[in-house]
Amino acid sequence: MANQIDLKHKVAVVTGAARGFGLAIAERFLESGARVSLWDMDKRALDDAERSLKAKGKTGQIVIDVTDEVAVEEAVSQTADELGPIDILVNNAGIAGPNRKTWEYTPGEFRRILEVNLTSAFICSAAIAPGMKERGYGRIINMSSVAGKEGNPNAAPYSISKAGMITLTKSLAKELADSNVLVNCVTPAAGRTDILKQMTPEHIAYMVSKIPMARLVEPKEVAALVAWLASEECSFSTGATFDISGGRSTY
Numbered sequence: 630m631a632n633q634i635d636l637k638h639k640v641a642v643v644t645g646a647a648r649g650f651g652l653a654i655a656e657r658f659l660e661s662g663a664r665v666s667l668w669d670m671d672k673r674a675l676d677d678a679e680r681s682l683k684a685k686g687k688t689g690q691i692v693i694d695v696t697d698e699v700a701v702e703e704a705v706s707q708t709a710d711e712l713g714p715i716d717i718l719v720n721n722a723g724i725a726g727p728n729r730k731t732w733e734y735t736p737g738e739f740r741r742i743l744e745v746n747l748t749s750a751f752i753c754s755a756a757i758a759p760g761m762k763e764r765g766y767g768r769i770i771n772m773s774s775v776a777g778k779e780g781n782p783n784a785a786p787y788s789i790s791k792a793g794m795i796t797l798t799k800s801l802a803k804e805l806a807d808s809n810v811l812v813n814c815v816t817p818a819a820g821r822t823d824i825l826k827q828m829t830p831e832h833i834a835y836m837v838s839k840i841p842m843a844r845l846v847e848p849k850e851v852a853a854l855v856a857w858l859a860s861e862e863c864s865f866s867t868g869a870t871f872d873i874s875g876g877r878s879t880y
C-alpha cells in the first residue's frame with residue numbers, strides 16, 4: 630500500500646506521459662487526487678495510457694512535440710480550459726538516442742537529443758512558470774538522470790542534456806524561490822521502461838553493473854519520489870537534485 634500524498638485540487642502536466650516513468654507519475658498523481666494533463670507525441674500510446682488511467686481520476690491528453698514552443702503555448706491554454714491553471718509541471722519527456730562514441734554522433738543527432746531532453750524543459754518551464762509565480766504556487770520537477778552526474782560513456786549527448794537539467798533546476802529555482810514555486814530534479818539510474826529499447830545490450834549491462842543494488846529502478850519507485858516533490862509538503866527544498874539510483878550516486 631502506497632503512502633498517501635495529497636494532491637487534491639491540483640492540476641498537473643506530465644510530459645512524456647504515454648508510457649514509462651511519465652505514465653507511472655501520472656497514475657500516482659491521479660491516485661493522490663490531482664487532475665492530470667498527459668502530454669506526449671505518440672497518439673496511440675497516449676490513447677492507451679488514457680484508457681488505462683480512466684478509472685483513477687480526471688485526465689486530459691494533448692498530442693504534442695514539446696520542442697515546439699508554439700504548440701506548448703497552445704497546450705498551456707488548452708490545459709487551463711479543460712482542467713484549470715497548472716500547479717505542477719513534470720518535465721519528463723526524453724529520448725536516449727543511439728549509443729556511440731562522442732565523435733561518432735552527427736551534429737544533427739547531438740542537437741536533437743539536447744532539444745528533446747533539455748530545450749523542451751526550458752520551453753515548458755518558460756511557458757508555465759510565470760503563471761505559477763503570479764498565482765503564488767507551483768511545483769516543477771525535472772527528470773534528469775544519474776548519467777547527468779556521472780557522464781556515461783557512449784551516451785555523451787544524453788549525459789550532457791541531463792547535466793543541463795540539473796543546472797536548469799538550480800537557476801530557475803533561485804529565480805522563483807520567493808514565490809512559492811519550487812523547482813527540483815530527480816536523477817534515476819537505469820529504469821525498466823521502453824527507453825531501454827533505444828540502447829545496446831552492452832550499454833544496459835554497463836549501467837546495471839554500476840548500481841550497488843544490482844537492479845533496475847521500477848517506474849512506480851520514481852513516481853513515489855516525484856509525487857512527494859509535487860506536493861505542498863515539499864516546502865523547503867528547491868534547486869535540489871534528488872537521487873534515486875540504488876546507491877550509484879555518491880554525491
Ligand SMILES: NC(=O)c1ccc[n+]([C@@H]2O[C@H](COP(=O)([O-])OP(=O)(O)OC[C@H]3O[C@@H](n4cnc5c(N)ncnc54)[C@H](O)[C@@H]3O)[C@@H](O)[C@H]2O)c1
Nearest residue numbers: 645647649650669670694695722723774819820822823824
Ligand atoms: N528509464 C531509464 O533508464 C531512465 C533513467 C533515468 C532517466 N530517465 C529519463 O526519464 C524520462 C522518461 O523516460 P522513460 O524511461 O519513461 O522513457 P520512455 O521512452 O519509456 O517514454 C518517454 C516518452 O516521452 C515521449 N516523448 C519523447 N520525445 C517527445 C517529444 N519531443 N515530445 C513529446 N513527447 C515525447 C515518448 O513518446 C514516450 O512516450 C526521460 O527523460 C529519460 O531520459 C530514464
